[in-house]
Amino acid sequence: MTLINENYLNLQGSYLFAEVARRTAAYKASHAGQEVISLGIGDVSRPLVPAVVEAMKKACDEMGQAETFRGYGPYEGYDFLRKAIAEHDYRARGIEIGEDEIFVSDGAKSDVANFQELFSSSARVALQDPVYPVYLDTNVMAGRSGTCKEGQFERIIYLPCTAENHFAPQLPKEHADLVYLCSPNNPTGTAMSKAQLKKWVDWANEHKAVILYDSAYEAFIRDENLPHSIYEIPGAQTCAVEFRSFSKTAGFTGTRCAYCVVPKALKIEDETGSEHALNALWLRRQSTKFNGVPYIVQRGAEAVFTPQGLTQTRQIIDGYLENARVMLSALRQAGFTAYGGENAPYVWLKTPKGLSSWDFFDLMLEKLQIVGTPGSGFGRAGEGYFRLTAFNTPQLTQQAAQRIASFSF
Numbered sequence: 389m390t391l392i393n394e395n396y397l398n399l400q401g402s403y404l405f406a407e408v409a410r411r412t413a414a415y416k417a418s419h420a421g422q423e424v425i426s427l428g429i430g431d432v433s434r435p436l437v438p439a440v441v442e443a444m445k446k447a448c449d450e451m452g453q454a455e456t457f458r459g460y461g462p463y464e465g466y467d468f469l470r471k472a473i474a475e476h477d478y479r480a481r482g483i484e485i486g487e488d489e490i491f492v493s494d495g496a497k498s499d500v501a502n503f504q505e506l507f508s509s510s511a512r513v514a515l516q517d518p519v520y521p522v523y524l525d526t527n528v529m530a531g532r533s534g535t536c537k538e539g540q541f542e543r544i545i546y547l548p549c550t551a552e553n554h555f556a557p558q559l560p561k562e563h564a565d566l567v568y569l570c571s572p573n574n575p576t577g578t579a580m581s582k583a584q585l586k587k588w589v590d591w592a593n594e595h596k597a598v599i600l601y602d603s604a605y606e607a608f609i610r611d612e613n614l615p616h617s618i619y620e621i622p623g624a625q626t627c628a629v630e631f632r633s634f635s636k637t638a639g640f641t642g643t644r645c646a647y648c649v650v651p652k653a654l655k656i657e658d659e660t661g662s663e664h665a666l667n668a669l670w671l672r673r674q675s676t677k678f679n680g681v682p683y684i685v686q687r688g689a690e691a692v693f694t695p696q697g698l699t700q701t702r703q704i705i706d707g708y709l710e711n712a713r714v715m716l717s718a719l720r721q722a723g724f725t726a727y728g729g730e731n732a733p734y735v736w737l738k739t740p741k742g743l744s745s746w747d748f749f750d751l752m753l754e755k756l757q758i759v760g761t762p763g764s765g766f767g768r769a770g771e772g773y774f775r776l777t778a779f780n781t782p783q784l785t786q787q788a789a790q791r792i793a794s795f796s797f
């Protein structure tokens with residue numbers, strides 16, 4: 389008899405986006421002719437920039453010529469891209485990261501999902517609440533969660549991030565081995581300061597814990613005082629792995645390219661106390677389970693760092709941030725308390741009159757024909773909040789903003 393991996397049966401149904409789609413479709417079916425605007429989109433909407441498209445076309449031609457054709461590439465990414473990343477994302481900010489500490493991949497989602505494989509199945513996991521659901525679900529699959537009671541897993545350490553603590557995760561009271569930090573945060577739109585991150589880096593070094601730092605929205609940071617990388621904090625290279633992606637930075641959600649940084653100085657112990665470099669283990673893992681990102685895509689990603697690529701992608705992100713500004717100002721005009729949206733493409737608002745996230749979803753849909761995402765779908769501490777995204781077009785975002793500003797709750 390073949391037995392199933394019981395851990396998978398522990399997963400809680402991810403009904404969030406399915407339920408959003410179901411309620412939206414039901415509303416549209418009974419209200420033909422009303423235009424529903426979605427501010428729930430978690431995907432970019434602007435196309436790839438010309439610099440990237442040109443580079444990919446050129447690479448495509450190379451692939452069609454015997455002299456320049458390439459088959460399997462290096463598991464860890466082509467040198468040209470790893471060099472460009474080390475130079476532009478790190479050295480330019482005064483951070484020394486070696487090219488051999490950078491691993492190119494097909495997504496930050498796969499990387500943050502897979503990285504936990506390097507740790508013992510008894511490792512204690514801490515994560516922000518609310519947060520991107522992948523960290524939790526992959527640890528449930530790996531058997532680290534214990535059982536779920538009243539919406540929370542027994543062995544997971546939840547770090548509530550609410551208005552009361554300015555959406556900043558507080559150090560856990562109990563021991564944790566792995567901590568997932570997402571900054572700028574999806575869904576709260578809040579970014580961690582250097583002082584907040586330093587607290588975590590010092591704690592991790594002291595407790596021999598590892599920080600898995602998801603910085604998928606780094607390119608949205610505009611506040612000059614906020615750190616773009618965890619390695620801006622002294623000591624981070626002995627305790628942190630950083631995940632970045634071209635998805636939200638340069639519209640690669642459908643093209644697929646990301647990377648993670650695993651510093652060679654980051655070592656963890658086995659049961660006997662001998663140390664092992666995560667960098668070597670991750671290379672071993674990737675070379676066994678992954679065959680690299682397409683050459684054409686990596687040439688496209690390299691072009692993000694050219695002067696044209698940098699200017700063009702920055703303009704697109706500025707456009708999304710302008711959408712966020714428009715939403716924030718409409719929300720405040722209507723009397724809402726709203727957060728985020730300044731260094732992230734997410735606006736996070738407090739539901740009025742103590743409404744639950746789902747009741748507020750229904751209200752927005754019925755009164756304003758606007759779809760957003762209920763905060764409770766990202767974790768228990770997201771209850772009473774609501775997420776709006778800046779990824780729609782400027783026109784539809786403006787229209788939605790007018791509806792919001794003119795409504796009184």
Ligand SMILES: *Cc1c(COP(=O)(O)O)cnc(C)c1O
Binds near residue numbers: 495496520574602634
């Ligand atoms: C979108 C997103 C990702 C996924 O990035 P990909 O590179 O497209 O896989 C990772 N982390 C967070 C928090 C995200 O919102």
